[in-house]
Amino acid sequence: MRRLFWAAMGVALISMVFAGCKKETTYTVRVSAAEGGTVEGQNGEYKEGETVVFTAVPADGYYFSHWSDYQDDNPRTIIVSTSNISITAKFIGVSPKDGGTVETRGSGYRRTMDGVESYLAFDITAIPTNGYCFSQWSDGNTYNPRQIEVDETVLTAEFVPQTIVTVDLGLTSGNLWATCNIGTINPWNYGNYYAWGETQTKDYYGWENYKYCNGDEISLTKYNYDAEYGTVDNKKTLEPTDDVATVVFGAEYSIPTLADWNELLSECYWVWTRKYNNHSASGYIVYRAKNSADKGVIVYEDDIPSASYSLSDAHIFLPAAGYRHTRLEYEKSCGCYMSTSVNSTYDPAGALEFYFQSSGIYPESNGGRCTGNSVRPVKRP
Numbered sequence: 001m002r003r004l005f006w007a008a009m010g011v012a013l014i015s016m017v018f019a020g021c022k023k024e025t026t027y028t029v030r031v032s033a034a035e036g037g038t039v040e041g042q043n044g045e046y047k048e049g050e051t052v053v054f055t056a057v058p059a060d061g062y063y064f065s066h067w068s069d070y071q072d073d074n075p076r077t078i079i080v081s082t083s084n085i086s087i088t089a090k091f092i093g094v095s096p097k098d099g100g101t102v103e104t105r106g107s108g109y110r111r112t113m114d115g116v117e118s119y120l121a122f123d124i125t126a127i128p129t130n131g132y133c134f135s136q137w138s139d140g141n142t143y144n145p146r147q148i149e150v151d152e153t154v155l156t157a158e159f160v161p162q163t164i165v166t167v168d169l170g171l172t173s174g175n176l177w178a179t180c181n182i183g184t185i186n187p188w189n190y191g192n193y194y195a196w197g198e199t200q201t202k203d204y205y206g207w208e209n210y211k212y213c214n215g216d217e218i219s220l221t222k223y224n225y226d227a228e229y230g231t232v233d234n235k236k237t238l239e240p241t242d243d244v245a246t247v248v249f250g251a252e253y254s255i256p257t258l259a260d261w262n263e264l265l266s267e268c269y270w271v272w273t274r275k276y277n278n279h280s281a282s283g284y285i286v287y288r289a290k291n292s293a294d295k296g297v298i299v300y301e302d303d304i305p306s307a308s309y310s311l312s313d314a315h316i317f318l319p320a321a322g323y324r325h326t327r328l329e330y331e332k333s334c335g336c337y338m339s340t341s342v343n344s345t346y347d348p349a350g351a352l353e354f355y356f357q358s359s360g361i362y363p364e365s366n367g368g369r370c371t372g373n374s375v376r377p378v379k380r381p
Contacts, residue, residue: 028084031076036062036091046080053077056089063104065090065122065153092153094124099132099159103203105327122148125328126157127201128183128192130248135160135185143279144189145328160185164249166379167316169288171267174381175260177286177316182248182375188281190321190331193372196338196351197223199244205324205372212369217349223369224348236348238340245377253377257340260378261354261363269294269309272301272358274332277311281319282332284356288314301358316376320356324372333357336365336373 026045031054033039041054055075056064066072068088078085096102105123125145126134136142138156148155163185166176181191183201192201198211208215212222213230220230223238238255240246245253256264269287276283287309289295299305309315322331335356343350343366353373355365367373 027080027082028086029078029080030084030086031078031089032087033089034091036093037064037089039089048080048082050080051077052080054089056091058091061095062091062093063122065092092122092148092155094153094155094157096126096157097159099161100126100128100134100157102126102157122153124148124155124157126159128159128162130200130244131162132159133162133180133182133184133191134158134189142186142189144184144186145331162248164253164377164379167288167314169264169268169286169314169316171263173260173263175263176379176381177264178253178377178379179316180376181319181321182244182377187317188276188279188319190319190328191374193321193324193328194244194338194375195372196342196367196369197238197242199242199247201372204326205370206326207368207370210370217368217370220348223342225342225344226348229348236342236344243340244375249377253379255338255340255375256354256378258352258364261337261339265298265361265363266296269297269299269307270361271299271305271309272303274301274358276317276319281317282358283317283319283321283335284361285309285311286316286318298361300360318356318376319374320358321374323367323374336367336371338373338375342369 024047026047029046029052030043031039031041037056037058039054039056041052046052053075058064064074067076068090094102094104103125123145128134134144135158165179167179168176180187183192195205195210207213207217213219218229222233223235224230224232225234243254245255264286267289269289271285273285274282294307297306318335320332320335322329322334323336337354339352339354341352342348343352346366349369350366351369352364353367355362
């Protein structure tokens with residue numbers, strides 16, 4: 001028994017020695033960058049369970065897209081597990097020519113009908129400076145904003161000097177309406193966004209950077225009739241110097257008044273569409289009415305038109321361009337078009353806008369003055 005005991009102890013001691021000498025397993029972590037950027041972080045050998053962080057840094061004119069394993073978090077935290085790791089940071093090149101800037105937003109999985117992840121997508125928007133409008137992307141695509149696949153993409157936004165074309169819709173006033181929003185030459189594109197009373201675009205639309213206040217809605221410095229909201233001047237209608245349509249196109253043009261919007265609504269034939277002129281643009285086609293019975297008729301989504309109209313008839317198209325705060329919101333769902341009037345019945349921090357959805361049109365809606373809205377110019381006789 002004693003021999004067996006000491007034999008067993010010997011085996012145990014030998015096992016402990018070998019266990020103590022056993023080399024801990026390590027794995028190789030290699031993270032690299034494709035064209036368009038670099039990666040910050042330390043490649044090397046790491047023990048199982050260790051954590052290492054890498055950051056993809058795009059070069060000028062490029063944006064981080066995703067990692068080669070189709071994750072898009074950046075910085076990227078890697079927990080070393082049971083195998084070597086090798087991934088690459090991918091970038092897209094999206095840049096503007098003279099006349100504007102480019103905004104990119106998000107990426108995410110797009111799925112096929114059977115639920116299989118197919119590719120990542122990226123939203124890009126060309127934003128013209130005043131006096132210019134978006135023309136097309138370098139691949140000939142004219143959608144703006146547009147969604148692109150992110151792998152191996154290099155695009156340039158092209159801009160041209162802003163021009164304006166108007167249409168006679170047979171209105172009593174004689175007003176001629178522009179065929180496009182400010183910032184584009186394509187009726188199906190959204191164009192630029194402006195805060196009420198401002199004449200320049202910007203990256204963020206909020207009270208913190210609104211031109212006519214000191215940081216919040218109760219510190220207004222112009223267009224105010226209530227002392228609780230700041231400096232009172234009793235102005236309720238935009239002056240020409242604060243009317244972006246006048247600033248861009250001249251004294252003949254202006255942002256529509258409430259009367260202009262109501263006239264357009266009551267004297268034209270309106271039809272909602274989700275695919276204007278074979279483009280994936282939702283909004284209302286506003287036709288010149290062929291007879292008095294068609295004036296003021298609104299064909300909402302899923303309604304059946306009561307008259308026959310086509311795109312060869314005189315019309316304008318108002319895209320459902322949404323609105324902007326930190327980013328573009330509710331595009332294809334609603335349109336928020338500026339008027340020249342501050343809200344004189346609710347509070348002066350609001351401005352009256354022409355608002356619509358596929359199920360309704362609200363010509364005197366209240367919107368925050370700091371919000372970025374669409375502008376459709378009108379030319380007066």
